[in-house]
Amino acid sequence: MSGKRLSRWVAAVPMALLALATIYPLVFTANVAMKTRRDYVLDRFSPATSPNWDNIVTAWTSVGMARYFANSLIVVSISVVFLLLFGSMAGFALSQLRFRGSKVLFLGCLAALFIPFQVIMVPLARVMADSGLIDTYPGLILAYVAQFLPFTIFLMTSYYKTIPAEIVDAARIDGNTTYGVYRRIMLPMGTPALLSVGILNTLFCWNDVLISLLLMPSADHRTLMVGVTSLRGQYSDDIPTFASGVLIAAVPMLMIYLFLQRQIADGVTAGSTKG
Amino acid sequence: MRSERLAPYVLVAPALLIIVALRLWPLLLGVNFSFTGDGERNGAMVGLDNYLEMFQDATFQSALRNVGLLVLLLPVAVAIPGLLATFIYLRVPGHRFFRSVYFFPAVLSPVIVGAIFNLMLAFDGSLNTVLAVFGVGPVDWLGDPDVAMFAVVGVQIWATFGMALVVFLAGFATLDSALLDAARMDGASLPQTIWHVIIPGLTRTIQFVFVTTMIGMLTSMFGLLYVMTSGGPEGSTYLPEYYIWIQQGQMNRPALASAASTVLFLIMLVVGLLQISVLRRAGRED
Numbered sequence: 001m002s003g004k005r006l007s008r009w010v011a012a013v014p015m016a017l018l019a020l021a022t023i024y025p026l027v028f029t030a031n032v033a034m035k036t037r038r039d040y041v042l043d044r045f046s047p048a049t050s051p052n053w054d055n056i057v058t059a060w061t062s063v064g065m066a067r068y069f070a071n072s073l074i075v076v077s078i079s080v081v082f083l084l085l086f087g088s089m090a091g092f093a094l095s096q097l098r099f100r101g102s103k104v105l106f107l108g109c110l111a112a113l114f115i116p117f118q119v120i121m122v123p124l125a126r127v128m129a130d131s132g133l134i135d136t137y138p139g140l141i142l143a144y145v146a147q148f149l150p151f152t153i154f155l156m157t158s159y160y161k162t163i164p165a166e167i168v169d170a171a172r173i174d175g176n177t178t179y180g181v182y183r184r185i186m187l188p189m190g191t192p193a194l195l196s197v198g199i200l201n202t203l204f205c206w207n208d209v210l211i212s213l214l215l216m217p218s219a220d221h222r223t224l225m226v227g228v229t230s231l232r233g234q235y236s237d238d239i240p241t242f243a244s245g246v247l248i249a250a251v252p253m254l255m256i257y258l259f260l261q262r263q264i265a266d267g268v269t270a271g272s273t274k275g
Numbered sequence: 276m277r278s279e280r281l282a283p284y285v286l287v288a289p290a291l292l293i294i295v296a297l298r299l300w301p302l303l304l305g306v307n308f309s310f311t312g313d314g315e316r317n318g319a320m321v322g323l324d325n326y327l328e329m330f331q332d333a334t335f336q337s338a339l340r341n342v343g344l345l346v347l348l349l350p351v352a353v354a355i356p357g358l359l360a361t362f363i364y365l366r367v368p369g370h371r372f373f374r375s376v377y378f379f380p381a382v383l384s385p386v387i388v389g390a391i392f393n394l395m396l397a398f399d400g401s402l403n404t405v406l407a408v409f410g411v412g413p414v415d416w417l418g419d420p421d422v423a424m425f426a427v428v429g430v431q432i433w434a435t436f437g438m439a440l441v442v443f444l445a446g447f448a449t450l451d452s453a454l455l456d457a458a459r460m461d462g463a464s465l466p467q468t469i470w471h472v473i474i475p476g477l478t479r480t481i482q483f484v485f486v487t488t489m490i491g492m493l494t495s496m497f498g499l500l501y502v503m504t505s506g507g508p509e510g511s512t513y514l515p516e517y518y519i520w521i522q523q524g525q526m527n528r529p530a531l532a533s534a535a536s537t538v539l540f541l542i543m544l545v546v547g548l549l550q551i552s553v554l555r556r557a558g559r560e561d
Contacts, residue, residue, distance in 0.1 A: 011362045012369055018359075019376045022433070025391045026379075028401060032394070045404065090290035099283035105291065112298045114547070116494040118516040119540045122529045123304035124297060146297035149290055178282035207384030209498045210516075214524065225386045229502055232390065239394070246390045250383055257382040261375065264382070268438055269445035 026250070033243040040240050055244040063234070063241065065248050067220070068227030075137060075212075075223060076205040079144040083152050083201050084194050086145065091156025092186045096168050097178065106157065112150040117211060125214055133215075140215050140223075144205045152197050155270050159193035160186065196267040199260050206253060224249045302540075308533035317530075325534035334506065334521075335535065338513040341424055342542060345492045345514075348428055352488050353481065356436045360443030361469060374444070378437035385498025388434045393417075393503055396426055420511035423504055427512055430503070431496055439484050446480030489546050493539070515539040 032040060033055055034048035059065050093099070094106050117124075124143065125134065133139030163186075171181045187194075209225040216223060222230070228249045235242040256264070312321040329335045359377065363370040380388065395401045396416035403413040416426040454476065458468045474481065497516050504512040506521065515535055522532035 008365070008367050012367045015359065015362060015367060015373050016369065019373055022376050022380060022437075024401070025395050029391050029394065045401070086289045086293070089286040093283040093286040097283040097286075102283070105287060108299070109290075109294065112294050114543070115298055115302055116490070116516075116539070116543065118494055118497070118519050119536045119543075120298060120301035120305055121519065122523050122532045122536060123301035123308060125523065126529070127297070127301060127304070142293070142297065146293050149293060150298070153290055178279055178286070182286065203382060207382075207386075207498075209384065209386045209501065210520070213501075214520075225384050225498070228384075228386050228390055232393070232502065242390070243394070246387055250387050253382040253384070254379075257379055261378060265378070265441045265445075268441055 029243045030247055032240055033247045035240050037238060037240055044239075055240045056248065058241050059231075059244040059248055063231065063245055064219075064222075065224070065227060065245055068222050068224045069248070071216075071221060072206060072224040075140050075144070076202060078137075079141045079148075079205050080198055080201050082141065082145045083148055084198050087149060087152030087156045087197065088160075088187065088190055088194060089182065090153045091160050091190075092182050094153070094157045095160035096163070096165065096181075096186075109150050109153050113154060117147055121210070121214055128215055135216055135218050135221055137221075140212060143211050143215055144208070147211060148201050148204055152201065155197050155267065156190065156193060158270065159190060163189055192266075193270075196263040196270070199256060199263050200267040203253060203256065203264065305533045305536050308530050309537045311530050313528045313530045321530075325531045326538075329531060329534050329538075334510040334513050335515075335518055337510045338515045338518045338535075341512070341514050342493065344424060345428065345489070346546070349485065349489055349492070352428075352432050352436070352492070353439065353484050355432065356439035356484070357443055357481070359436070360440050360447060361473060363440075363444065364447045374440070377440055380434045381437040381441075383434065385431075385434065385495060386502055388430060389499045389502030392430045392433075392499075396430075396503075417504055418508055420509045423508055423512050427496065427499055427503055428492070430499055431492060434499075435488070435491055439488060442484055442487070443477070443480060446477045449480075450476045486547055490543065493543060493546075515542065 028045075031048055032044060034051045034053075035044075036052055036054070039046075039048065090105075090109075094102055094109075128134045128139050128143070133142065167185060167189075168181055171185050176184060207225060208223075209229065212223040212226050213229075216226070219230075228246060231242050231245045235245070309325055310320055310322060311317070312319045312324070359373070363374050367373070397403075398413060398415055398418070402416065406412040406414070414422060417423050450473070454472050455468065458472050463471070493514070494516060496514055497520065500506060500512055500514060500517045501520075506513045506517050515538060519532045519535045519539065522528040522535060
């Protein structure tokens with residue numbers, strides 16, 4: 001028995017080191033962001049003596065992070081609303097309603113799930129350019145919705161399948177139309193799934209760089225992650241400001257991690273246990 | 276009630292339109308593009324010219340070699356979270372804390388991870404400073420063509436093992452604990468338990484992690500490559516997705532990029548089907 005105990009502790013040591021290796025890079029970056037340029041050049045590893053917020057202010061005001069932040073906020077929030085709306089509508093129909101072609105639709109949706117963006121990015125950019133949607137908010141929003149909709153539908157469909165058909169039948173007997181069932185039963189009952197899919201989609205859209213880089217080329221329309229990539233070249237000799245920009249871009253997702261970790265995990269695992 | 280009969284179609288219509296117009300239709304368009312020319316030959320059918328040119332391109336060859344490398348490293352990328360999940364499941368001291376900490380990089384964008392690791396892996400950065408304590412290095416992590424790809428894959432694993440870990444833990448929750456108890460009663464060692472109980476019991480989870488990890492390595496490393504190496508040094512860190520971007524975004528060769536897209540699609544298809552069939556067979560033998 002004591003041998004078992006011991007072996008558990010033996011495993012715990014490398015795991016603790018790994019945990020340190022997981023946290024350290026962000027702690028280092030945060031520390032650098034708090035340093036003056038001079039302190040950084042002299043000794044980048046020592047803890048910042050007194051927190052210096054100047055770099056954060058510089059990154060927010062003069063580097064353009066505020067603008068990029070606003071762009072991301074607009075695009076991501078609208079995209080997620082549409083993803084949840086269209087995803088839950090289709091998920092409801094595919095899980096609870098019987099109609100011609102529903103099987104084919106679900107399979108088509110699954111197939112779309114396995115088309116990576118890189119495979120369709122060239123023609124998509126052309127379609128967007130032809131329809132005048134390139135470098136516009138609606139264009140990027142549409143692209144995000146298209147990119148993450150199959151996954152959203154897949155999860156919503158499997159969640160709605162767990163709702164007993166009797167509930168839907170009862171609602172119909174009470175005089176609800178199909179739309180009424182969707183609005184009064186499915187939307188409220190789907191809240192846990194909508195929350196977890198919504199958070200995951202927020203994460204995906206917020207963290208995306210390729211789609212945004214491709215479809216939002218102008219500097220004014222840059223999203224936050226594209227903004228971070230442009231920081232590198234501009235501030236290669238001012239690492240503390242660079243680190244501040246990185247930190248600003250990471251903070252929203254760190255907040256989600258701190259408060260909504262469970263919902264992310266639920267969303268990630270839903271695909272693995274049901275697939 | 277005509278409107279009632281139409282309701283399901285109305286509900287799926289927005290999703291259907293978007294998916295068909297912006298995912299399935301572009302897929303067909305792209306395959307078609309790949310047989311047309313760029314520049315002066317824009318729109319003209321050129322047969323397999325793009326494919327021939329691409330396979331002779333040193334950077335595309337490098338991209339394909341790196342895909343091979345990813346396939347070789349895949350078992351490592353799956354085993355790390357698998358082993359960690361096993362320890363967490365066996366309630367190593369501090370397992371709750373570990374689970375939560377390991378997951379944190381998973382919420383960060385590859386761009387942010389890449390930017391942070393540019394600082395970590397710099398020649399005078401943190402990693403070399405730590406290694407110097409042990410008398411190792413310094414290593415030019417991102418500047419040495421023989422090392423750079425391993426450095427980038429290492430960062431990718433750092434950034435994503437938490438996701439796979441969570442999936443493994445969900446798989447463990449479905450594992451029959453009576454089997455584990457029986458193994459313990461029979462005095463099975465940890466490696467024996469893993470080999471004879473955990474792996475056969477988790478076939479489906481392992482299969483899922485294999486496929487998603489491979490898909491992740493083939494399609495979500497763009498941000499890392501873009502920020503950390505830009506495909507260099509000497510084209511050693513190219514992947515098909517980066518090649519597609521360079522041809523489309525920098526070289527103005529959309530048709531050539533489409534050919535690379537088609538190849539990437541085929542790679543994904545083959546890898547996915549192969550893994551599923553191999554793991555199915557492994558699962559049946561037990």
